[in-house]
Amino acid sequence: MTPFKPVLLEAVGVPDGHTIASYKSRxxxxxxxxxxxxxxxxxxIEMVKASGLRGRGGAGFPTGLKWTFLPKDHPGPIYLCxxxxxxxxxxxxxxxxxxxxxxQVIEGIILSSFATRASTAYLYLRYxxxxxxxxxxxxxxxxxxxxxxxxxxRGTSFSLDIYLHRGAAAYICGEETGLIESLExxxxxxxxxxxxxxxxxxxxxxxxVNNIETMACVxxxxxxxxxxxxxxxxxxxxANPRDPGSYGPKLYCLSGHVEKPGCxxxxxxxxxxxxxxxxxxxxxKGRKAKAVIPGGISMGLMTxxxxxxxxxxxxxxxxxxxxxxxxAVVVIDDQTSIVDFLHxxxxxxxxxxxxxxxxxxxxxxxxLRILERIKAGKGRLKDLDILLEIGNTMGMMPGxxxxxxxxxxxxxxxxxIKKFHSEFEDYIKRTNPSGWMVTDPVxxxxxxxxx
Amino acid sequence: xxxxxxxxxxxxxxxxxxxxxxxxxxxRALTLPALHIVNAELRHVPLxxxxxxxxxxxxxxxxxxxxxxxxQFFHQEKPHGKVRAFVCRSxxxxxxxxxxxxxxxxxxxxxxxxxxxxxxxxxxxxAECLGACDFAPCILANDDLLKNxxxxxxxxxxxxxxxxxx
Ligand SMILES: Cc1cc2nc3c(=O)[nH]c(=O)nc-3n(C[C@H](O)[C@H](O)[C@H](O)COP(=O)(O)O)c2cc1C
Ligand code: SF4
Ligand code: FES
Numbered sequence: 006m007t008p009f010k011p012v013l014l015e016a017v018g019v020p021d022g023h024t025i026a027s028y029k030s031r032x033x034x035x036x037x038x039x040x041x042x043x044x045x046x047x048x049x050i051e052m053v054k055a056s057g058l059r060g061r062g063g064a065g066f067p068t069g070l071k072w073t074f075l076p077k078d079h080p081g082p083i084y085l086c087x088x089x090x091x092x093x094x095x096x097x098x099x100x101x102x103x104x105x106x107x108x109q110v111i112e113g114i115i116l117s118s119f120a121t122r123a124s125t126a127y128l129y130l131r132y133x134x135x136x137x138x139x140x141x142x143x144x145x146x147x148x149x150x151x152x153x154x155x156x157x158x159r160g161t162s163f164s165l166d167i168y169l170h171r172g173a174a175a176y177i178c179g180e181e182t183g184l185i186e187s188l189e190x191x192x193x194x195x196x197x198x199x200x201x202x203x204x205x206x207x208x209x210x211x212x213x214v215n216n217i218e219t220m221a222c223v224x225x226x227x228x229x230x231x232x233x234x235x236x237x238x239x240x241x242x243x244a245n246p247r248d249p250g251s252y253g254p255k256l257y258c259l260s261g262h263v264e265k266p267g268c269x270x271x272x273x274x275x276x277x278x279x280x281x282x283x284x285x286x287x288x289x290k291g292r293k294a295k296a297v298i299p300g301g302i303s304m305g306l307m308t309x310x311x312x313x314x315x316x317x318x319x320x321x322x323x324x325x326x327x328x329x330x331x332x333a334v335v336v337i338d339d340q341t342s343i344v345d346f347l348h349x350x351x352x353x354x355x356x357x358x359x360x361x362x363x364x365x366x367x368x369x370x371x372x373l374r375i376l377e378r379i380k381a382g383k384g385r386l387k388d389l390d391i392l393l394e395i396g397n398t399m400g401m402m403p404g405x406x407x408x409x410x411x412x413x414x415x416x417x418x419x420x421x422i423k424k425f426h427s428e429f430e431d432y433i434k435r436t437n438p439s440g441w442m443v444t445d446p447v448x449x450x451x452x453x454x455x456x
Numbered sequence: 457x458x459x460x461x462x463x464x465x466x467x468x469x470x471x472x473x474x475x476x477x478x479x480x481x482x483x484r485a486l487t488l489p490a491l492h493i494v495n496a497e498l499r500h501v502p503l504x505x506x507x508x509x510x511x512x513x514x515x516x517x518x519x520x521x522x523x524x525x526x527x528q529f530f531h532q533e534k535p536h537g538k539v540r541a542f543v544c545r546s547x548x549x550x551x552x553x554x555x556x557x558x559x560x561x562x563x564x565x566x567x568x569x570x571x572x573x574x575x576x577x578x579x580x581x582x583a584e585c586l587g588a589c590d591f592a593p594c595i596l597a598n599d600d601l602l603k604n605x606x607x608x609x610x611x612x613x614x615x616x617x618x619x620x621x622x
Binding site: 082091092093094095096097099100125131132133134135136138139166168170171172173174175176187188189190191192193208258259260261262266267268298302333335337338341345346349350352353356357359 | 479481482484486487489491492522523526527528529530545546547548550552583584585586587588589590592596599601621622
């Protein structure tokens, strides 16, 4: 096998790698020119379907298949929304792509718009990325000047505008229908599906929402071919007809207690242990890992003994995690309290719940209040049962909420309490020797900063 | 220049908002861009400005206010400091001292989280993941990402004058 060479991160460290001249010198925009000169939208959809590309935004939905859900022969407009809200704790791969190789992203957007017959693409960018904003705007200006954007691109009937739209620091704007509502100028309250965005999305028109890294993959597939993409990663499991496989390179964000945090490109299916050892320089300070988040905080936790799990779309689910998520791998060392970790996670979700669904709004803030009390030395063993009950009853999986944020809040809770039960028990008994066995209701503590 | 009949929105702000109008099929989609344009100048969006934005966009003031209050990003009562520091407290930063950093900065500057120093120079706000976990713990101060902060380096950085957020 040929050694793996990063392509998504090809421009990192290249002087002026973010400019159009540099991008073209690496072979960029030639695939777009060839596509516009001789291919039909259906050919591009076919290519992306054949590549097996699955969305990199968290859910892993097959990209080509998503595009085919758009109505046929729609009079338009059809919209493409590019999801650059990237707010899942631990995740920063979109930022690196936008800052270091914006044209790779833009070429993917143009190809995807051509394929889906979108004539307007909105790139929804989180507010906290001012550098990405400037880099993208400069790159978009360059692409207009080079004739890759605007009216009748390269003399064809295909026209496209890309507009940047900035968010305002709310995690829920990353959920695709929350993003759509936010773009429309409203509170980012996710919509009940169906209808799915492909049928009724932005401004009530057919809409595709795709992630930044997904767009970069489209560029690379167009440049290097379907066979190249399929030669990387983990093939579909023949024993499981519902497994579409995990093909292609992936950007893994490694952070937390490692010596060398960073964004590393590897074939889908690398294990957390390999990432930590080969790229991350090991767990910091020569310590051991106690737990590792496989793909952003919503995915839950793997224990040290689960670190050889392949980080492909199917892997983390086999050890009770929610999925691969954003492939943001966060390492927690053996001197960190899992109680502190779970409190941090609960605080995030209580802060970010949009408040529409009662199980999510109340469940996230109730679990935070319980964890505040446990940390204050007033925990009871019964609280662990209550936390598990909250975790088991909120989310799309049990069917009690509109969007997946609640599942993301539930998973770290369920994983932490199940996989580290004795640590919670010891903590509660040690810090509350006279009250840990109480089962009567106890008053909540006053907490600061939650809303 | 403040446009006639307006107290908060200048001609320049209105022109900036109108320049974006062709991008969207309706004017309600201009709500967030308009809030950002006003906020970048005034460092808050007072209720009076909300009413003026609504008038320009042909919306009820309550519609704009509804959107504004959802995001919590836009201060309404009084301007945030000339430097607005978002201190990350999410998991990767917390594992490397983010909470401690936030507490230290609030204490040394004599403010509560989300508060502004008496001289109006600095606002300190807890933030969720800034998407820069490779540089944890980190702070976004206006447009500048401050990487791998310690309480000491952060204190020094936040006392420097800094270009305003764009
Ligand atoms: C609470 C929540 C937050 C999300 N945040 C993001 C995000 O920041 N970026 C993203 O691309 N997808 C995010 N998603 C997934 C999107 O809903 C959607 O599946 C994705 O953007 C589709 O793009 P893809 O098919 O290219 O992966 C989020 C989902 C949920 C439930
Ligand atoms: S699950 Fe939570 S975040 Fe999602 S729509 Fe319901 S309340 Fe909002
Ligand atoms: S957790 Fe702080 S930047 Fe991601």
